[in-house]
Amino acid sequence: MSHTIHFNECPACGSTAISTVMPVKDHSVSGENFNLTECASCTFRFTQDMPDAATIGPYYKSEDYISHTNTSKGLINSLYQKVRRRTLKQKRKLVCRHTGLQTGRLLDIGAGIGAFANEMQSNGWDTTCLEPDPDARKLAVSLFKLNPGTPDQLFSLAPASFDAITMWHVLEHVHDLHTYLDQLKKLLKPGGKIFIAVPNYTSLDARSYKDFWAAYDVPRHLWHFSPASMQTLMQKHQITLKTVKPMWYDSFYVSMLSSKYKNGKTNLFGAVWTGWWSNVGALFNTRKCSSVIYIGE
Incomplete structure (x- = not known):
């Protein structure tokens, strides 16, 4: 179905101390199995023999891919839509609180149908949004009158031009991991903040469901983060981790x-x-939450 990328060393830290953890099935589209590989040095996990950027597109063609279709079909998607309306406001308040701004310039990468970009723009923010999927971009136009760009435009944006950059469950999909993180740092204004939300494979729900844990979502999720490996990555790209925040609803949706x-x-x-139970554990340690928001500058 695709051309694949095989790693002989850790894509995050370069260590050769990598080993297969377990095979994980693509439950959404292809039914294929992919090996989950972990680095013993930095605890970063990745999907071995992942489809390359040119051929991964067909793996996204599913009505179940909620951020691209806006469907309310079925119990899980219906609950997702109800929760999203609440979390959009929470995310906006989080950005305002940690930037210290009520309005400013926002870059939302991997905007999906544009729900968060619209929430920010409706509350006075000058918003730029990027989204790779053409169908999702069309929905962003029709639903919210947004004008989303394509991901390649990330590298033509003016340096030091954004007060906040958000990636809500996006970094795990990005092939050019290091190139992206370098560019994000360049695009931040002095004192600006980066908000990166990703699943956490060290959470209790991940440990409970093992290879059935939905947030592995192979092969669409190329990378699988622990708090330790995310901190290592941010340091590598001169992004200072300021704090971490939980995403409480994710544990229920993923479970x-x-x-x-x-x-x-x-x-x-x-x-x-x-x-x-996953959230109870995270009450005492945010780094055990099903998904974690890493806020850096």
Whole structure:
């Protein structure tokens, strides 16, 4: 189905101390298995033999890919839509609080259908958004009257021009990991903040569902982060980690999907129980949350 990329060393730190953790199935599209590989030096995980950027497109062609389709079909997607309306406001407040600004210049990378960019723009922010999927870009235009650009435009933006840069569950999809992080640092104004949200494979729900954990989402998720490996990556690109914040709802959404993958249908009670226990653990240590927001400058 694709041309693949094989790594003989860790893509994050360059160590050759890498080994296969387990095979993980693509439950959404292809049904293929991909090996999850971990670096013993920095704890970074990655999808071995991942499709390259030119051929990964077909793996995104699914109605289940909610951020690109805006579907409310089914229990999980319906709940996702309800929760998203609440979290959009929470994300806006988070950006305002940590930048110290009520309005400013925002770059939203991987904007999907443009829901967050619209939330910010509607509240006075000068918003630039980028999105690789043409169908999602069309929805951003029709739903929110946005004008999203393509990811290649990231490298033609003026340096030091943004007060905030957001990547909500995007970095795990980006092939050019180091190139992107370098560019993000260049685009920040002095004192500006970067907000990077990614799944956390050290969370309790990840440990519970193992290879069925929906946030592995191979091969669309190329990279799989632990808090330690994310901090290493940020330091490598001169991004200072200021704080981490939890994404409380993700544990429930991911657990419901994981339960569906494991059992053939969602065990709602079991999924909610796992999500709840995952969050209880994260109350005492944010770095154990199902998904974590890393805020840097």
